Amino acid sequence: MLKVFFEIGTIFDLEVIAASVDSARQAETFLTLGCRFGQGEALGSALAVSEALGTDAPVTDPMGAERLASALVTVSERRASVSGRGL
Helix, strand or coil, rough: CHHHHHHHHCCCCCCCCCCCCCCHHHHHHHHCCCCCCCCCCCHCCCCHHHHHHHHCCCCCCCCHHHHHHHHHHHHHHHHHHCHHHHH
């Protein structure tokens, strides 16, 4: 069943995001199916916006949103390097 979702995403040129990836086995399954993005406890716990930004600046502030995007990319890259590959 999962394979069908990924095939539909590919047909429509969409990125599929795996949700609730809570074990290494689930992460491996999604990687095998070609999923490059995911979220869940197996990939790391959630961050508060203030933690990701390093400040309490509101996200509605354009600079705050830019810093958030930058911080999320940095966190994602850090987690990928720790796990040896991305998801």
